[in-house]
Amino acid sequence: EPEVTQTPSHQVTQMGQEVILRCVPISNHLYFYWYRQILGQKVEFLVSFYNNEISEKSEIFDDQFSVERPDGSNFTLKIRSTKLEDSAMYFCASSVSSTHGEQYFGPGTRLTVT
Amino acid sequence: GESVGLHLPTLSVQEGDNSIINCAYSNSASDYFIWYKQESGKGPQFIIDIRSNMDKRQGQRVTVLLNKTVKHLSLQIAATQPGDSAVYFCAENMGAAGNKLTFGGGTRVLVKP
Numbered sequence: 001e002p003e004v005t006q007t008p009s010h011q012v013t014q015m016g017q018e019v020i021l022r023c024v025p026i027s028n029h030l031y032f033y034w035y036r037q038i039l040g041q042k043v044e045f046l047v048s049f050y051n052n053e054i055s056e057k058s059e060i061f062d063d064q065f066s067v068e069r070p071d072g073s074n075f076t077l078k079i080r081s082t083k084l085e086d087s088a089m090y091f092c093a094s095s096v097s098s099t100h101g102e103q104y105f106g107p108g109t110r111l112t113v114t
Numbered sequence: 115g116e117s118v119g120l121h122l123p124t125l126s127v128q129e130g131d132n133s134i135i136n137c138a139y140s141n142s143a144s145d146y147f148i149w150y151k152q153e154s155g156k157g158p159q160f161i162i163d164i165r166s167n168m169d170k171r172q173g174q175r176v177t178v179l180l181n182k183t184v185k186h187l188s189l190q191i192a193a194t195q196p197g198d199s200a201v202y203f204c205a206e207n208m209g210a211a212g213n214k215l216t217f218g219g220g221t222r223v224l225v226k227p
Contacts, residue, residue, distance in 0.1 A: 004157075031213060043158060043203060043217040056212020091157050098213050102148070105157035 002026045004106035006092050012112045013082055021077045021109045023092030032075045033093040033103060034067065036060070043091065049075065050098060082113045124222045133191040135221045137204035140185060144206040148215065149178060149189045153200045161189070161202075191223075199225045 005024045013019050025032050034046040048055040049067050066078045075094075079086055089108040095101040127133045139147070145166040150158035164171045164178045164187075171178050177190040187204050201222050205215040 033213070033215075035215075035217075042219050043205075043215075045214045045216065048212040048214060056214050058214075093157075095213065101213065102160050102163065103213070103215060104160065105150075107155075107157050 006106040010110045023075045025094030029094035031095045035091045036088040038088045087113045126224045133194045135189045137187040146207040148205045150203045151200045
């Protein structure tokens with residue numbers, strides 16, 4: 001069964017450093033997402049992406065965040081200058097359709113900012 | 115602001131019994147709802163979805179009920195098994211182009227043998 005994969009599973013970084021979280025969506029999916037989950041809290045939407053453009057972003061997704069599909073298989077989330085409050089699980093998801101379509105989630109990357 | 119919320123943070127259920135997990139939503143524009151299961155250390159896993167033109171949908175051992183009048187969503191799990199122990203989230207989608215999901219706070223289900 002196809003699945004979304006994410007690397008690394010755990011990333012530790014120092015405050016102010018740049019991190020890139022990587023995702024490989026399901027191969028025939030065209031819509032990609034990033035969500036995050038701070039420990040003990042809700043899963044929160046960050047951004048959706050289609051056709052090499054951001055479709056929607058939340059207020060969390062400020063200028064420190066960016067997304068990219070550098071090739072035909074990877075989808076990345078970059079945080080330029082990490083803050084302590086960026087520590088969270090980051091989930092990538094993908095879907096076939098743009099509305100009312102099941103989003104398949106990856107296993108997540110745990111980001112720890114020290 | 116509008117949000118999706120859950121009534122019960124933890125639900126303990128005896129193996130073999132039925133489980134009911136509840137969710138309230140406040141955004142009347144939402145027209146698609148999903149239940150996800152999250153096991154420890156894993157990402158959310160799709161369980162079942164329902165569109166706003168329906169009030170009930172059944173899957174394998176799971177049933178989702180939607181009451182648009184009171185903006186309430188529930189997930190029923192029949193004959194709960196140890197493998198059902200997890201955190202369950204409801205999520206809503208307003209059908210906008212970005213396909214954003216808004217998640218509730220989650221309910222932990224603990225299945226007792």
